Amino acid sequence: MQLDLELYREEAQVEANVRISYIHIAPERPLHTILFVHGFGGRARQWRYQIEQFAIHNEVIGLDLRGHGRSSRPGGGYEMDRILADILAVLRHCDVNRPIVLAGHSYGVAIATEFAWRYPERVSHLILIAGAGEYNILPAYKVMFRLPEPLLRLFQPIANRAMDASLYALQEMYLHNMRHWRGWDKFPELKPKTMVILGNKDRVLPQSAFERVGELVPEGSEVINVGVSAHMVMLERRDAVNRAIERFLEGETAVPTHSRWRSDVEAAGRGGLLAERPWLANYETAVPPTIDVPRLPLTRLLDRAWRRFPNRPAIRFMGRTLSYRSMSAQAARFANGLLSLGIKKEARVMLLLPNLPHLVIAFYGTLRVGGIAVMANPLDPPEELVRQANASGAEVLVTLGRFSKTAIQIKVQSSVRHVIYASVADYLPFTKKLAASLMPSQRRADQLPDQAAGSDFAWSRWLRRFRPEPPRVTVRPEDTAVLQFTSGTTGIPKGIILTHYNLVANTMQVRLWLTDVRDGHEVMMCVVPFSHVYGMTSAMNLAVSVGASMVLLPRFDTEAVLRAIRRNKPTLFPGVPSMYVALNNFPSVRKFGIDSIRACISGAAPLPIEVKETFEKLTKGKLVEGYGLSEASPVTHANPINGRHKAGSIGLPLPSTEARIVDLKTGRPLAAGQIGELVIRGPQVMRGYWQDEAATLDVIDKDGWLHTNDVARMTEDGYFQIISRRQDSWQGEDKKLAFPRDVEEVIYELPEVREVVVVGIANQPVAFVSLKEKTRIPAKTIIQFCQRRLPPSQVPRLVIFVKEFPRSFIGKVLRRELVSQYRQQIRAEGGSVSQHLAGLDDTAVE
Structure with missing residues (x-):
């Protein structure tokens, strides 16, 4: 999991003139709280690989010691007592009351050891990395730390290349703390379970200082040598260090894999989370089950x-x-x-x-x-x-x-x-x-x-x-950032209130779903409109969050898009199915170099499996179906990019997103496999509708669940499938509801078909079909094909060929417009829709 750790930086005022800066990430129901303490001249970001790895399932805190990193430099006060008081203050500020896993590096080993010795009830596990048996620095540094502060300032630019603290702070810490510490005598009295990871080749301490640490710790402690490495072992051998920490905490399940969730599913920790959200078992390993959304403006x-x-190029335009x-x-x-x-x-x-x-x-x-x-x-x-x-x-x-x-x-x-x-x-x-x-x-x-x-x-x-x-x-994070008006499908468009927090949350959810995105290296094809929240989040805000270059196109024109792809070599391409259909069917499409595209999330409409497979064959990238709605900023579900994809499914809820299926009439939760309304809860759900409290209460219940008005079902393993909008379904002779997607997937198998939309009209399925260029197929053939594959209630009563579908500005087919055009045509002929459909025999088509 790659995170911009600076988005999680906070400050604690520990004294009148001292602020301690720290990175704090707290996912929902963490297994542990792990506190990382850096060494002499270091900073919290030296733990970045450990913070990213363990923040998936644990609360993590990495602090900058006073005078280091971004913490303030007081006029004095670098004694051990004050350093330990700083740690206690940060724990209070983070509201941490349970025992912690405490990890220290270099002189942070001394600080961690002292803390564990003085406050044994506050520490469950102690991890000592590249620490020394004593901190007797090399003679050259002793001389430097005797210099007056004005001279130290002359050497500061040189020190900045290797240190993350002022020389004055280092001098004070050495003189009043480091040179006096004799804590190895306390090692045998340590109560917490302890692990030592050896290190060497420090610039300040002699090699002999590191050799006795493994002999000094209490009997039964785990001592690990990860192999050849310099002193910054947690950076240089990060995978080995992370594996060692995982094994050390394995009994407590520090980093659960798909097969290592807690067996007690009723537990309050991660196992309980899995019981409530079965889709978590199908997450890619690097995707966190929940995320700590930074409380920051967008x-x-x-x-x-x-x-x-x-x-780096932010915008590429013409x-x-x-x-x-x-x-x-x-x-x-x-x-x-x-x-x-x-x-x-x-x-x-x-x-x-x-x-x-x-x-x-x-x-x-x-x-x-x-x-x-x-x-x-x-x-x-x-x-x-x-x-x-x-x-x-x-x-x-x-x-x-x-x-x-x-x-x-x-x-x-x-x-x-x-x-x-x-x-x-x-x-x-x-x-x-x-x-x-x-x-x-x-x-x-x-x-x-x-x-x-x-x-x-x-x-x-x-x-x-x-x-x-x-x-x-x-x-503030809770301030309104955006008013997005709905499409007006079911009435007058309403203004959706999206806060900074909503948009930051959804941007991070999508970013963490794309597990192989590389900050500062991606190129985003931006043709899906930013003026719709789908384009705003999945293209614009996502690109900014990872420092990607945005290739801007004002409208979708297939050839113009392909020329832009050849010129800019995008790696990410969020879009809607109609865009991928157009690219799939463009002559000689491969000559435009579309194999640069590595990942795409398709939204706004169902993604037919034929479209997905064709596009992936052309690009060798991944095209997965997602789902969302403007009231949820908008993305709530997606299929795993590199994991298990289910055809016809919108995939799994994103991290920190809850989803369930409820009865269409009573609203009670339904079991897996049953059909009902999809409801959603999460940090991306809107505050409400602009100046319309009644409409807000209609869609967001008292428990915070957003009612989507989409008919769906969830499988046993947590994959969701959208069946239909409630108004697009029809009722068969067996009184069971039938839905458009089941019919559309079958018709898409015909090679002549470019695009198809099925709508229930007068309780009968009607198929609107667009054919590929220079192809023909009789409507009767489509009907007969469906009769062989579908139950009678799902066979289209009528096939209507169209050249182009009416679309919203984001590219979504406007089903209501198709129905309206058909109704107007029948009325112009002096009849009614019901009479027209009832008068057709099994082979009568248009």
């Missing part, structure tokens, strides 16, 4: 990205590249620009943009000032956009100059006071920008409209006026 992900990867440093600076300019307009915390900023650099910059810039991003669909009719602007109370609109007519209508009829007009040319390379400026139509699109007022601005000129440093605005 903008911290961008802060970490530009600090870790300042020069041949232009923006680094993470540049993107962050422009988001800061945008934030300062909003402040200049009088925009305050919790003000709403409406973003009406396709996937352009402006959208990423405006999104994070809005969040930097504590504003709320109202994500608008550029394909919605102006009347709906006006309604959403009024419903949200948006004060600023950011959109393209070519949408000026809609923008003017929104401003006139809503609360919007300012419009910022962007242009595609703003982020084009110089040559493309010059060519665009010579085109009259493009020049007009880039200019402010004639009706623009003094409160309207052109993006580039406006942005340059402001500072590139982020403003200092306190944003």
